[in-house]
Amino acid sequence: MAVRVQEADFDVGAELAALTAGNHKVGGLGVFIGVVRDTAGDAAVAGMTLEHYPGMTERQLAAIEAEAVARWPIEASLIVHRVGRLAPGENIVLVACASAHRQAALDATAFLIDWLKTKAPFWKLEETADGESWVDARESDDAAAARWRR
Amino acid sequence: MAVRVQEADFDVGAELAALTAGNHKVGGLGVFIGVVRDTAGDAAVAGMTLEHYPGMTERQLAAIEAEAVARWPIEASLIVHRVGRLAPGENIVLVACASAHRQAALDATAFLIDWLKTKAPFWKLEETADGESWVDARESDDAAAARWRR
């Protein structure tokens, strides 16, 4: 179980290999990778800057991960989130969850990214031809997170 | 959109990087990796051999992928499935789905592996202390696939 916030890109292959190395109880690994798109609605996006709340971010990510571990039989999990300026095509976030069972791995992965989106204190400042603007929170993200409420 | 059946292992990082390279419409990448566990129920598993039906396998995998593309706005997808003898900890299958939207990427990934499990003609011969035995199909896999029926 690990969470990291960093400016540097992450090496997906190396991260996933390290996550399950030597653990032969793992039968399935669910992964989600968030990437910077080059459009937002109709506007072309030149890049974005990710701001966060150091300290609270790590605390919230650890709490989200602990909640996943309490709900599913997880062998290993990882959240890596980047901050700073990112160009289209660059990785934003890596979420991975390993379990003996496929369904647990997939569900826990979806849970982690859905909760992260509505609870972890990150903010996106998007660059378009109209200048810089803060991305608005989306109701669809709240709805996705609400699926997991109980 | 690609499907492959191979004896060799796959390089997860390289496969995923190639899948989305240069496509800046991608906002999320869902991934599932199936791995050989070292236990089956109470028995220790020394390894397994994956058999398949060459020709029909590729045809079924392509049909599964086409169904996913028809249901979700998918930018790119990949299924790589290994055959031959595999030891605990080795990769069995890689499924990945890239989309502009996170939910589509995650749902399509779950769909692909759920359908693959019940439709693609692969069979596992497991090695335990009691000898070799063919893995039985599981009702939970049928139930998982049935979620996507419509």
Add this chain to the structure above:
Amino acid sequence: MKLLYFAWVRQRIGVGQETVSLPAEVATVAGLVDWLRTRGPGYAEAFRDTRAIRYAVNQEYVEPDQPVSADDEVAFFPPVTGG
């Protein structure tokens, strides 16, 4: 007609594939199974409980009432367990 057997169906029959001349009285997959059962104890054992068998004609899943003809590739196997 090309016949293919996989997993324990293959093991019980003893071969993975064979080419046979389709008997005149065989019109469907189910008829083919009935005829195969008469070909020896391995076949009889493989097709003892057909609830455990899946069928494909020309690499597509079919039901037992599917018609078969001499040019077909017909496969017999247990429920799949990949992934």
Add this chain to the structure above:
Amino acid sequence: MKLLYFAWVRQRIGVGQETVSLPAEVATVAGLVDWLRTRGPGYAEAFRDTRAIRYAVNQEYVEPDQPVSADDEVAFFPPVTGG
């Protein structure tokens, strides 16, 4: 008391963090917001519509009626948009 501002809250106020002496009349996060509004036009603009603001005390989400004390770290920010 340590105050932290993020995203457009930070931009409107003009600083990311500051240390203030908690006024005697401020007992809750909502009271703190009312007091901050009086500190200048940037603050007034940042806290004009508090439906768009989220609060954390000591790095945990809280509601506006949460009590605050002089040792607390209090943060103000818009709904999060990471991932």
